[in-house]
Amino acid sequence: MFSLDTAASPPPDPRQALARADALCQERGVRLTELRRRVLEILWNSPTPLGAYAILDVLREDGRTGAPPTVYRALEFLLEQGLIHRLTSQSMFTGCRQPGSRHDGQFLICQDCGQVDELNNPAIEELLRAEAAAREFEALAQRVEVLGRCPDCRRGAIDHAA
Structure with a gap:
């Protein structure tokens, strides 16, 4: 697992x-x-x-x-x-953030302020490779970008709504 x-x-x-x-x-x-x-x-x-x-x-x-x-x-x-x-x-x-190792990375991108958090989770990379292989798909690169709201912007939205 x-x-x-x-x-x-x-x-x-x-x-x-x-x-x-x-x-x-x-x-x-x-x-x-x-x-x-x-x-x-x-x-x-x-x-x-x-x-x-x-x-x-x-x-x-x-x-x-x-x-x-x-x-x-x-x-x-x-x-x-x-x-x-x-x-x-x-x-x-x-x-x-980890320039010594080759990786595609995973990114959390805040749609409000533009902040980006880089995850670099090898388990996510391996899961995507395994899922691609199970479908006989040759993955040449992985780039995971998750769009959402960072904690600061979420707090700001909650504060403004109150």
Whole structure:
């Protein structure tokens, strides 16, 4: 039987996340260029996921010039290295809380405030693999995104209703 331990990992300090990304890229022999690092930093410093154009806006506020393809190339590199996740339902990106291990992750997305909680529960991944295999379906990727309301927004809705 699968263990459904749903405890999410707390978000790391952005400085720790960047240091971990630097170390992983060095171990893998790939370059975390200044732009790629800045894109990752922007994602980690944002309280909610961001789209490519929002990232481009922050880069322009920094005084950098660039076009969307530049940001998309940086995002593609960060995705390939497992340093960020693409939230398909939102067309946005968020930092990965466990960048040392390859995984697709499961995400709880608050529809009110945009907060995202990353679960990374291997039991859920295994259950989905087993269900796919039982149906002779070849699963190439798993991306579970659950849309709902976070505890803070639920409390706010309850407070406003009272």
